[in-house]
Amino acid sequence: MPRLILFDLDNTLCDHATSRSLRVRHAFAPFFANETDLGQAVQEAVTRSMEGTTHFPGILEQYGADANAAEAARERYVSDRYRGLELYSDALHTIEKVKQVASIGMITNGPTDIQQPKIDLLQIEHLFPFILISESVGIWKPDPAIFHMALEKAGIAAEDAIYVGDSPVADVPGAKAAGMRSVWINCAGINWPGDEPPDIEIRDLNELLLSLGLAP
Known part of the structure; x- marks a missing residue:
């Protein structure tokens, strides 16, 4: 059993992907009369990037919208940034269960x-006893320094810690570089797209509990 379990936030504890789709749909909706076109544009937007709005003009232009429409869509998106954002249904239960057997923290x-x-x-x-937000501390995953910072705050060695996250780019390699075990939460059920695979792969947080020998 690890002494420290660190969590990512987006698409690990909360459903950022669904929220992103809902926000983009809300932003694009006034500029589409056809539901099929709207759905295609939203899918293209979230597939191209899970963050930001810089690609909105190029997508909307394909459907006949001008620069003014793109700016209006951006403003609607920014003003409605947290539409539909919710914790996964098993998140709170998982946090409470692991807190009974280990220290916890968050790096986002x-x-x-x-x-x-x-x-x-x-x-x-x-x-959470501590939460590290990358901009606040000036270090971004996958830089192992932010993981080392979390270990120092917890007073626990890397070999006694695991990191749970969804990103094959930021989470798994960053945790491994810091000497921690990595847990990849693969909600979409895709094949591992990176180089060195995670130590553990799970589909949801209930599977994390099972991997730790805890009852869901």
């Missing part, structure tokens, strides 16, 4: 003015 990439309101909305800050 992103701007502080986006990630902190997200944490506040989800009402989870009080559950």
Whole structure:
């Protein structure tokens, strides 16, 4: 049993992917009369990038929208940033279960003015002894330094810690570089797209509990 379990936030504890799709749909909807075209444009937007709005003009232009429409869509998206954002149904239960047997913490990439309101909305800050937001500490995953910072805060060695995250780019290689075991949460059920695979692969947080020998 690890002494420290560190969690990612987006697409690990909360469903950022679904929220992103809902926000893009809300942003694009006024500029489409055809539901099929709207659905295709939303899918293209979220497939091309799970963050940001810089690709909105190019996508909307394909469907006859002008630069003014693209700017209006961007404004609608930014003003509605947290539409549909919710914790996964097993997130709170998992956090409470692992807290009974190990220390916990969170490391999340992103701007502080986006990630902190997200944490506040989800009402989870009080559950974690510490939360490291990349912009706030000046280090971004997969830099192992942010993982080392978390280990130092917890006072626990890397070999006694695991990191749970969804990103094959930021989470798994970063944790491994820091000397921790990595747990890849693969909600989409895709094949591992990276180089060195994770130590453990799970489909949801209930499987994390099972991998730790805890009852879901």
